[in-house]
Amino acid sequence: MFSRIARSAVSIARSFCSSSQSNTKVTVLGASGGIGQPLSLLLKKSPLVSQLSLYDVVHTLGVAADLSHIETRAQVTGYVGPEQLPQALKGSEVVVIPAGVPRKPGMTRDDLFGTNASIVATLADACARNCPEAMICLITNPVNSTVPIASEILRKHGVYNPKRVFGVTTLDIVRANTFVAELTGLNPAHVNVPVVGGHAGKTIIPVLSRCTPKVEFSVDTLTNLTRRIQDAGTEVVKAKAGAGSATLSMAYAGARFAVSLLDAMNGKEGVIECAFVRSEEGECTYFSTPLLLGRHGVERNLGLGKLSALETKLVAEALDELKASIKKGEGLCECANTLTK
Template sequence: MRRAKITIVGAGNVGATCAHWCAAGELGDVVLLDIPRTEDMPRGKALDLMQASPIMGFDSNIVGTTDYADTADSDVIVVTAGLPRKPGMSRDDLLATNAKIVTSVAEEIKATSPNAVIIVVSNPLDAMVQQMFKVTGFEPAKVIGQAGVLDTARYRTFLAMELGVSVEDISALLMGGHGDTMVPIPSCTSVGGIPVTQLISKERLDEIVDRTRKGGAEIVSLLKTGSAYYAPAAACAQMVEAIVKDKKRVIPVAAYCESEYGVGGYYVGVPVVLGSGGVERIIELSLTDEETKAFQNSVDAVKSLVSTMDGLLAE
């Protein structure tokens, strides 16, 4: 049985760190791709990672390239390509430029790996995964966005810090768009099985949620010359693992919702069962009135973002 073939498009911080996590976890062989003008950079990073394998004890093969031919017949493709955020820049500021980049990547993937499951990471996430779906024409289950795993990880981190407990004992869920309108689901948040509302006041929980929403911007402001990459890359690797090992993980991702939650044909963050076929099913929750209102507000923001993107691409 051959190893899974995992391609990562974009050899910057997120892409290279994702390659690191995937290779070290022996999830498959990794192809690290970047644009031609980067010349030998992806090859250098791939070789450096390969030379770490005897030390860390993993046997994944890692190839760096600028040629999509080397990615042919990939099982999973993680798309990190695009401009990162800089201080003072919102995810939406990236819209026009990254939409064109994602369009180009989508066309290459469609030609070289028509059976792959695609995980989009590029921002603004919800619009970029919508564009990837539109251009590739792949079935919606095989085009997904990485946001929910990262957002939930940030939420769990802040909750663990607040309570002084292990992150392993925090179970949480965030839904909706990836950004300021993301929706926490308190009814699905617990600490060792104890509802979080019994441990943290609503006012303090609201503050933690607000910090989670701004989690990426907080790191951008601290780094000053880039954006988060360790946690986003780890989130991607977890999704890759769920797919290549057919783990049937129940995790939040940006998935294509038609009748589900009354969304009507857009990608938004919802809990799914993630396995070898990509999104194997979307889990529909019974939300409270407050949660439903917040989720609809987030969906409306995603629809507006996609409409703006379509307008920019039509110019």
Template sequence: MLVTKKFSNILTPRAINSTVRLFQVCVMGGASEIGQALSLMLRTEPSVSKLVIHDTWETAPGVVIELSHIPAKSTLKGYLGEATMKQALGSSDLVLLVGGLLKTPGVSGKTCLDANTEFVKTVSSHIGRLSKMPFVGVVAEPINSLVPMAAELMRNIGTFDSRKLFGITTIDWLRAQTLFGTHHGMAPEDCFVPVICGHSNKTTVPLISQSRPGTNMTDAEILKFVNELQRYDEIVSEAKHGKSPTVSVAYSVLLFVRGALAALGGRRAQLHAYVENNDFGTSYFSGLVQVDSNGVKEMTRYTNDISQYECQILEEALDQLRKDIAMGKKVLEVE
């Protein structure tokens, strides 16, 4: 599901693969299901000169050995255990947090937060002590809470630049693109649907009014579309007999990586991400962001022709998003 020439300003592989500079990418949690799939994709990515795999799982060395059997021009390095985390992160241009507990049906956001807090806290503490902050992409759930938590932790430790911290939400855009194409009998790659607000089953909001090509959908049809999009994790997990989505998520992170490295290389890039943003009535917000080598520049705003019904859905999502953000920050307050 790559974006066509029609929308070539958004994450086109052709433009991104022409990046001149090469970069070091570190996958924290590389032995996890998403981590392994992502690392496989990154192993032969042209703009990655060094791929670093870190995990605390004992299977991590085996994952690195397997990846080493894939011929590639990039250097491959693996690290095991918390004691090696500083070495793994050093000199990295982009760090991806993909470890932790995967969210499955019956597992609440609070459960994921409790389980993944230590992982994100530990990595964030080490990043905060680096002399220069790399781009950081968070995949661990719940993103709505863990990204603000990571930000506060790094800000209190020392090295922190809010422009370089991203919750990776590309999967929401890909799903909306696919669902929109399916509903309208069109090729998904010819469709674009902005997805904003947050990254959860209650805060993901697609803007049908801003879709390309345009469409006339009733409120009932929009609600059905929103509900189906918000249930995609559950739908996939049920089909996988309780297992979480991994392959599509890993692919969405690959697209994020391509865009991030293009930006670091001095090219124009747009990323779907959850970032620090005070323009929408909350301190964090998800959407399409302009990115350069210094990080986030600005987020695309949609002010024209948004329907009253979409505004209602967005307000309800914002209420939940504020609670999610507060929950993440509260974790640090009580310790």
């Protein structure tokens, strides 16, 4: 099962510019930001996108004009400000949301909750009103809380479909693949490591026992590698020294997930990605596991599968934090009630 989870970097790159085509409108909410611009660029390259709708509160027209000069089929349109948000979303089949403020040194993802929670609530409300059947791919941190927020907003509008709301955790898989390749000398394009749980600190659980090709590490190396994967976002935040967080790698990971989803929506079989979704696979109501994607979103949740003793321990240790983050998101009732009145 896990051997099919992550496509190689070579196949992912090809999918951005393959010959297959579809007529799909994709909207990026937060398109002018550090993640939004490179993410939009990668989506512009995909033949699976026929209309690329870009929305932000500033500078979107310039970003759209810039991207529109690229010689690919996607027609790019920019929208600025709340009054143009409905038009940006009308007819969208996939909505990717990187909107929000980035982390700074010393901040955790959870520190972003106050600002980013209200942003996600507002955007989810707009999606519910203007494209209620769209696939929604949430990048905005803290993902462990923003996915429950968006889900509750959609539920209050009566349009919630758990098979169509995804927390994009793909960057954790991308990092795990890269770090394993660095240690082993393998080609990172051929390394596949599933990552389960959530998308913050110890809730990020790399299933290194199911890496393909199979790898062996000492206990110390395995512990350090797991910790590095969990703390990789902080590694970037520190390296940028106040200039932002992981933008380019997140844009790549977000585009990878969106293209996988588009592939599946267009009938490609066997598309598997990990994502943070509504789940019945464990003690948490939301959990990231490998998902078989299809025309209507999640076709089948493939669950955790067999874990090593260390991985089982890591899952158990992550549950309290994950449950608290989910409850925090679901508890944003006052904001939800205000937005839906």
